Amino acid sequence: MVTIIAPPATPGLVAEGIAKSFGGTRALAGVSLAVRPGEIVGLMGANGAGKSTLVNILGGALRPDAGRLWLDGRPYAPASPRAAIAAGVVTLHQSTERIGIPGLSVADALVLDRFADGRSGFFVSRAAVRRQALAVQARAGFDLPLEADFASLGTAGRQLVGIARALSASPRLLMLDEPTASLSAAEAERLFAILEELAGRGLAILYISHRTGDLERLAHRVEVLRGGVVAASLPRPVDFGVALSAMIGRDLARGQGAARARPEGPPVLALRGLRLRPGLPPLELEVRAGEVVAITGPLGAGKSRLLRALFGADSVAGGVAGGEILLDGAPWRPRGPAEAIARGVHLAAEDRRRSSLMPPGWPGSGIAATIALPHLGRWFPGGLLRAGTERRAAEHAIRALSIRAAGPFAGLETLSGGNQQKVVLARWLAETPRLLLLDEPFQGVDVGARAEIIATLRARTDIAVLVATSDPAEALDVADRSLVLDEAGLRPLAPAALPDE
């Protein structure tokens, strides 16, 4: 790979042989890709395929270990996100909270970056802000309520603010990361129309999404990342059967090959016409002991909401709007996590750093204490902690789940993402649950650790496991049965239902 590449004369963004490793993990292993002016390129890939690493490199947040970038024929090596924006590469992230500030107006949000970089004077008048905001808005061709509080905008409106601000910097390349994740169909369609118009005006657009529907509607070309390389590059019309196979690395149907005979016995968990929100279709589901059931579907469809309702994670009123949940045949309406844990319903919630772990250095941030946290009352009824009990539980988990750590009291921050996730799993297996709920259990988990977690789950014949994941490939890998949850309700994730070759 030591060939010297002459700068391509093509306009737009060109990436050649981009590689990036984190410690021993190779996130990108030589990605080459081009996005030309006026072109909308879709970027697909399973979790851990390297999508976000690539976006971070293009957006200046990370420096590649190897490979080169060109923008409009000139070498492009942004030292920071700011430098990337100055060079004309703008990223619109999935989270829209950072775009503006609640309490300030939409006009303020539109010109926020000018306050910070000194393009506006020290004194700002409302009239000047409004004038600048109107200019920004006119440039994008939007019609936003300038006087409204930023907080009153929905996600779609906030995205438009972000896009308008991005466009005011005359970008060459716009990157969007799962922009439709929390948009309604109509809002998404409006966004698509805007993106198409922008492409028509010569902007290069890189659109990152798992959603085949979005890409089908929008993309001139789809690049599929797997294992840190471009596994497939598909021109329009895109064959999404091929794209999904390339994303997963094998035929979808083969994911079911690992399925076992359905265990006998009554269901541990049964949903009877459960409605998560008024107006949503009722859900029917049975999960037996020894069975792993995965639910996939778009973000915001209610996967997390379902799991949290089963665990009593939020107030009862916020959890369920109708129907019935049966746990071992008896109605189940947990008042809170404590009651759920006592009954053997355990939830490893999504985003482990926010939902499960203590900050580094804080008491309880070691492996032993992390595992022990929900079980303190049961393990130490007298109140006094005994390090031996916690240590033994941690040592057992380290052996059983092959956790790579310096010792049972090592801080979680010293572990890789996959090993952190194993510790969270070990927490909820330390006392045998009846029903184990796992919400996005493979976030930031490498392929090896994922396989080990899956093997652990599938080896347990005494518990019912319900997994929520937004990645259909993961669902097929982990589960005996995979279901899709969306506006239409729960239905089987059948490979036949996906676009066919």
Place this chain on the structure above:
Amino acid sequence: MSDRTAMTDLLRLARQGAVFLLLAALAALFAWAEPAFLSVPNLMSVLLAVAVVAILGTGVTLSVAVGGFDLSVGAIAASAVMAASYAMVVWKFGAVETVAFVLALGLAAGLLNALMIVRLGVPDLLATLAMNFLLSGLQLIPTAGRSIAPGVVLPDGSRAAGRFDPDFLLIGRARLFDTVPLPVLLMAFVALAAWVLTERTRFGRLLFATGGNEEAARLAGAPTARLRVLAYALSGLLAALGGLVVAARIGRGDVSSGASLLLDAVAASLIGYAVLNARRPNVLGTLVGAVFVGVLLNGLTMLNVPYYTQDFVKGAVLVGALAMTYGLGRRAG
């Protein structure tokens, strides 16, 4: 390579022991300049001087452990001084009734903090700062702003007929074996009990879990709201205990008695972050932090450094401790 490792180890050790090393160095310096510094009576007077601050600082530390911050301890302690004096001098309470009454008041103030914070969702700093303001003013009202001593003239023109119960004064003045003052024993007991609670029990683990990541604690089944209430209730109780000690030592209800207590207690709690490089609230550190400031002030006073520099010295210690905790600690850690 191994040299570098040894060097980093040495640095880490130095950082962990920095406060103790400084304390030893200060003690050596003061003892060299003034041999009486190391005499038992003087050391006892140092501990007596810091007892109340350490007790209040322990309460602050508990509130920080649950992710809050109790800024009302100074006013609770000052109100406790006035309430104890008023109860004995005006209402003619005995020692036992007075102690029970004042502790109940402290507990009530702590619960009121918790009500604002947990139930109404007022941010911790704002709620307790407001409570500090409220109580600072409230304590002046019953006596129309006068200090309370036997025979004080009340707002209605009558003279108070009660007096300080001699048994009550023992809280501040009794000594074990004629050597160790009772407030010092109280401080040791409070620190030991709070240390065991926070570092060695599951309640302590849950208190810290609430402060470290409330959502994680809640999803692990911890009653986080109740734990926060508990922390503020204990903080209020300890502040009232500190106030009782002050009242028993000075034997009058002085309106200015609580003036510097809040900042001193907060400083002790924050200096505690640097002790053993914990970088988190901890009871042992709070005790050491209070003693450190006490030693420094006592030694400087012996060396005839004027009293008006005291706050400057305390502030300098706090700034140094925080810089060490956050700046140096992070870079090397």
